[in-house]
């Protein structure tokens with residue numbers, strides 16, 4: 001092998017690089033059928049109320065106010081809500097698509113996940129990724 005060949009270094013995945021002051025990246029291997037592309041396709045073919053986890057006649061999310069007490073009730077893998085920047089999302093259908101793993105995303109179950117979300121990936125567009133899962137907005141009490 002050529003000792004000057006650095007091609008191995010060049011193909012080293014970015015997940016092994018660390019940035020001072022930033023948490024170490026740790027993506028998980030997603031189950032088959034759970035890639036970001038699969039998530040996009042599920043969103044296209046699934047009725048919105050199913051993704052939101054609400055009855056079909058519940059008004060659109062901008063008209064729904066969710067109290068913190070209500071948010072707290074949805075904290076299991078079968079029924080999981082979180083709020084990010086004041087918007088409440090039903091993340092139940094997304095949990096197994098999360099590139100950071102189920103255990104990580106469940107840390108924001110039933111509560112405001114904004115700080116955790118921003119700590120790990122402020123560049124991710126949650127509004128876009130979870131737009132069909134939006135239940136409502138946090139009620140100002």
Ligand code: HEM
Nearest residue numbers: 025026027099100104105107108113116117120124126129
């Ligand atoms: C609630 C909505 C969330 C969404 C939509 C979301 C989405 C994503 C996406 C798209 C990635 C891949 C990022 C990339 O490739 O650059 C990712 C990675 C990751 N997420 Fe999340 N996430 C959420 C919540 C969380 C929470 C609450 C945590 C931690 C407690 C977390 C921890 C991580 C970690 C550790 C990774 C892998 C790290 C990395 O690639 O740097 N995520 N998430």
